[in-house]
Amino acid sequence: xxxxxxxxxxxxxxxxxxxxxxxxxxxxxxxxxxxxxxxxxxxxxxxxxxxxxxxxxxxxxxxxxxxxxxxxxxxxxxxxxxxxxxxxxxxxxxxxxxxxxxxxxxxxxxxxxxxxxxxxxxxxxxxxxxxxxxxxxxxxxxxxxxxxxxxxxxxxxxxxxxxxxxxxxxxxxxxxxxxxxxxxxxxxxxxxxxxxxxxxxxxxxxxxxxxxxxxxxxxxxxxxxxxxxxxxxxxxxxxxxxxxxxxxxxxxxxxxxxxxxxxxxxxxxxxxxxxxxxxxxxxxxxxxxxxxxxxxxxxx
Numbered sequence: 001x002x003x004x005x006x007x008x009x010x011x012x013x014x015x016x017x018x019x020x021x022x023x024x025x026x027x028x029x030x031x032x033x034x035x036x037x038x039x040x041x042x043x044x045x046x047x048x049x050x051x052x053x054x055x056x057x058x059x060x061x062x063x064x065x066x067x068x069x070x071x072x073x074x075x076x077x078x079x080x081x082x083x084x085x086x087x088x089x090x091x092x093x094x095x096x097x098x099x100x101x102x103x104x105x106x107x108x109x110x111x112x113x114x115x116x117x118x119x120x121x122x123x124x125x126x127x128x129x130x131x132x133x134x135x136x137x138x139x140x141x142x143x144x145x146x147x148x149x150x151x152x153x154x155x156x157x158x159x160x161x162x163x164x165x166x167x168x169x170x171x172x173x174x175x176x177x178x179x180x181x182x183x184x185x186x187x188x189x190x191x192x193x194x195x196x197x198x199x200x201x202x203x204x205x206x207x208x209x210x211x212x213x214x215x216x217x218x219x220x221x222x223x224x225x226x227x228x229x230x231x232x233x234x235x236x237x238x239x240x241x242x243x244x245x246x247x248x249x250x251x252x253x254x255x256x257x258x259x260x261x262x263x264x265x266x267x268x269x270x271x272x273x274x275x276x277x278x279x280x281x282x283x284x285x286x287x288x289x290x291x292x293x294x295x296x297x298x299x300x
Contacts (some may be wrong), residue, residue, distance in 0.1 A: 001099075001136050001137065001156075001160050001161045001162045001204075001210060002162055002204035002208050002209065002210045002212070003204040003206050004099065004136075005066065005067070005099055005117065005136075005137075005162070005234070005262065005292075006204075006206050006208065006234075006259065008011060008066035008067070008099055009066050009259070009262065010259075011066075012064060012065065012066050013295075013299075014064060014065055014066065014295045014298070015200070015234070015254075015259075015261055015262050015263055015298055016065045016066070016067075016103060016262070016263055016264075016265065016291060016294055016295055016298065017065065017066070017067040017068060017069045017262045017263065017264045017265075018057065018061055018065055018067070018068045018069070018265065018266070018269050018270065018291065019068075019070075019071060019238075019257055019264050019265060019267075019269075019270070020054050020057065020058075020068050020069065020070040020071070020089060020263075020266075020270065021070070021071040021074050021266045021267070021270070022050045022053050022054065022074060022102075022106060022270065023074065024046060024049075026053070026267075026271045026274075027050075027053055027276070028053075028162060028273070028281035028283060029281070030281055030282070031049055031052060031053065031070055032049060032064050034047045035048045035052070042081075043078040043079055043080075043081040043082060043131025044081045046078050046081070046082070046085075046276045047075075047078055047081035047082055047084055047085035047123050049086075050075065050082070050085045050086065050089070050091075051085045051088055051089060051120050052084075053087075053270075053283065054070075054089045054092070055092055056283050056284045056287075057269070057283065057284065057287050058092060058093060058096050059096070059272050059284060060097065060206075060283075060284035060285065060287050060288040060291075061269070061287055061288055061291045062096035062097060062098055064098055064291055065098070065295075066098070066101070066262070066287070066294065067099040067101060067262060068098050068099075068100060068101070069100075069101040069102075069103050069236075069264055069266075070086055070089050070090065070093075070100070070102065070103065071103040071266075071268045072102060072103060072104045074110055075089075077184055079171030084128070087132075087133070087134075089201045090102070090133065090134045090135060091134060094134060095243050099136050099137070100134065100135050100136050100137070100286065101135070101136065101137040101138070101164070101236065102119060102133065102135030102137065102138045102139070103117060103137070103138075103176070103298060104116075104135075104138050104139060105139050105140065105141050105166070106119070106138065106139075106140055106141065106148075107140055107141030107142065107143055107144055107146060107148045108148055109147055109148065110147040110148070110150065110151065112150070113144075113147065113150070113151040113152065114151040116150045116151075116152075117151040117154070117155045118132070118133070119133045119135055119138050120133070120136075120137075120138055120152065120155045120156065120159060120161040120162075121154075121155035121159055121161075122159070124204075125254055132140050132286055135161070136161055136162065137161060137162040137163060137164060137212070137236075138152070138163055138164070138166070138234070139163070139164045139165075139166065139214060140152060140163050140165050140166065141165075141166050142165045142166060142191055142194070142195070144169075145194075146194075146198065149165065149198060149211075151164070151203050153198060153202050153210075153211060156202050156210040156211070158200070160210075161210065162211070162212060162234075163210065163211055163212065164211040164212040164213060164214050164216045164236040165185070165191070165198075165211065165212070165213055165214065166191075166213075167191050167192050167195060167213040167214055167215055167224070167226065168188045168192075168214075168215050168216055168219055168222050168226065169214060169216050169238070170216025170217060170218045170219070170238045170239030170243055170245075171216070172234075174188075174216070174217075178191075188222070188226075188234070189226075189229065189267055192213065192226050192229050192230055192233075193229065195211060195212075195213050195233055196230045196231075196232060198211050199211035199212075199231060199232055199233055202234065207232060208232055208233070208260065209232050209233060210232070210233045211233065212233060212234040212235065213226070213230060213233045213234070213235055213236070214234045214235075214236050214237075214238065215236070215237055215253065216237070216238055216239040217237045217238065217239035217240045217243070217245030217249060217253070217263065218239040218243055218244060218245050219239075219249055220245075220249045220250075221250070223235075223237070223250070223253040224252030224253065227252060227254070227255065227260065228255055231255070234260055234261070234262070235260060235261040235262070236261075236262055236264065237250060237253055237254055237261050237262065237263045237264060238264045239264075240263050240264060240265050240268070240294070241265045241267070241269075241294070246297060247294075247297035247298045247299070250263060250298070256287060263294075265290075265291075265294055268290055269287050269290045269291050269294070270283070270287060272286040272287055272289065272290035273286035273287070274287075
């Protein structure tokens with residue numbers, strides 16, 4: 001899957017992933033009213049809003065971006081109906097030819113990690129196999145060390161899928177833990193070295209591993225440093241746009257050939273219609289324009 005992602009980015013000349021992280025206040029008033037009239041003020045109504053919203057976004061950008069990244073928490077908030085919307089969003093993304101990064105941020109002891117790894121390995125019931133989640137990549141928290149990661153690496157190798165491990169995250173308080181100095185290295189530098197090491201178990205054919213890293217766009221100098229430390233690790237880069245980072249801030253996150261990263265924008269694309277009255281409630285047209293502007297900004 002790392003080779004497929006690299007090829008898709010090269011084919012589209014666009015290292016962008018659109019974060020499908022809808023909230024109720026993002027939904028256009030017309031769509032909200034329609035679904036609440038049909039389903040009431042219920043989780044079912046919100047699930048249908050999110051699914052319709054996501055499909056419109058994907059219809060508008062699938063031919064210019066290689067990937068989407070639904071954040072599972074936005075859907076879990078609404079229980080079973082929300083999970084259904086998450087799964088149907090992924091199914092639709094696959095129909096549109098998009099690579100799916102499931103932003104699930106799992107991390108637990110080995111036996112539990114093995115169960116969570118079903119997100120990318122699938123589920124076996126006797127002789128029957130089910131790929132229930134259909135994600136190509138998932139995000140992981142490495143706090144428990146290799147015990148929480150190995151089951152996913154094994155699944156990556158078995159199913160040719162991928163993981164992104166949190167290394168240096170974009171949120172302001174990440175420094176409370178990640179920047180603590182232990183000896184001559186920070187915690188995030190130690191995690192980076194582990195991720196590079198873990199990735200040696202799961203290399204693709206184009207120089208990068210199926211074990212990637214989450215490196216926040218809001219940390220320009222650290223990102224440049226981590227690129228040098230992690231030459232075989234592909235980066236998922238959140239923090240672009242709404243959190244303040246621009247394409248110019250990310251030059252050092254890419255390798256010398258302009259590869260090695262995929263940059264996420266969520267609100268900046270999916271809520272773009274709110275920033276310009278010319279679009280009214282045309283969320284698709286606004287998202288496409290924002291995605292094209294981001295593509296131009298990221299040209300290496």
